[in-house]
Amino acid sequence: MQISNIVDHIHQKRSFLCVGLDSDIDRLPAEFDRSLKSLVRFNEDIIEATKEYCVAYKVNTAFYERYGSKGWKALEKTRKLLPDSHFLIADAKRGDIGNTSRQYALAFFDHLDFNAITLSPYMGRDSIQPFLEFDNKWAILLSVTSNPGSADFQRMRNSEGKELFQKVIEKSVLWAGPDKIMFVCGATQSDRLQFARKAAPNYFFLVPGVGAQGGSLEVVYKSSATRGAGLLVNSSRSIIYASSGPDFREAASAKAMELADRMGELLP
């Protein structure tokens, strides 16, 4: 997949929605038993119910890894169910020294064939570099996240008045272009989104925090959209758990459609 494919998909579908498969066995609708087999079947239903309205899927690896090798098997099965037309993100937040990061890159880009992986920038350039050596794959760096703890370190200010997340963006845009790097920017902090957009005018942002975490889609768009959109707004829990009853497919579909409709109104 190339960046032009993502932009085309967004404008063709008039949606920049990413659906997050943070699928938790303990929260499956009542009709499923509490098994990994059911988790995969639930994912299949959610993908079927939402793929018309979204352009990306984000799989949260923790919810699979929690069950060890069997959970990873469910992750592999889920990956095979995801449509190749969509931008596929492993939300794994890895990041280690070079020879180790290379192994993670092989795990997610080669073995699982995701288009992108989320990474923590804490260990600096050589922890990211191995991911940049793959063509048509993206390293999505955490910059300013949507959780309360983002205030602890990401907003630490240096002597020039710049916050850490700004330094992360300013440095990493020198490492590779928008064809290899994207940034995670939380929806709950619109002023930081504006700063981030200024520092990375042509890069895609993956934006969590709309929905369950309280961020506003319209504020996100106003603060940081580019002409080509430049945004993938993620919603996980508010879609996949829209209902726990037998109508969970229709409820997920309706919620995804509602978000896509609002996105369509924002797009030029």
Next chain:
Amino acid sequence: MQISNIVDHIHQKRSFLCVGLDSDIDRLPAEFDRSLKSLVRFNEDIIEATKEYCVAYKVNTAFYERYGSKGWKALEKTRKLLPDSHFLIADAKRGDIGNTSRQYALAFFDHLDFNAITLSPYMGRDSIQPFLEFDNKWAILLSVTSNPGSADFQRMRNSEGKELFQKVIEKSVLWAGPDKIMFVCGATQSDRLQFARKAAPNYFFLVPGVGAQGGSLEVVYKSSATRGAGLLVNSSRSIIYASSGPDFREAASAKAMELADRMGELLP
């Protein structure tokens, strides 16, 4: 395991060595084929050859994850081979928002039953908190790492002249005591090790970077040892790949013994 067990083990064995199982299929000794089965057999041999000289093992999850669910199966098998007398660290460098970190904590503390996991602090307190809710388990936070990229962000200086890694330590010691938190401090930066020790006088440091990465054991000890040692110095490649010939077990044993001997001379 409790912190007093780690200290007793160090003084009984006169070693604070941690052996890192960054086992790479492509670097197995010539007698093994390139399979995950061989990787586990190699780990078994290395554990047998080194357990007398070390007090901890650190398993680098990336080298297993690279092969997906089958790699995770090898990780589970390796975990079962590790002696419960030793402090067992999952070097996974995870860290995500609260409900996701909880899943990672279950994966490594419950499913795999490691004593500790390495974590990236970038997302702040709520990304660490779920790991602190387990008793007799440790969150080992990255502070200042041994790789060149550690200069990119970890040493960013705030307006009071404090570097990011110092803020990470100063804040996180308020979240929990030495019975729940340790820090990763790279051996290649002795001045930073001194700063770190000042900010966290009673906490254990996991110190990578001695050996293949060029840090000195004696300098590390002088810069940051406490009365109870307070250090776990890790060596991975220089032990497990000490020889690629049929004598790899003896070579690993000899290298671990040599490091343990030098540690014994440093300990009071």
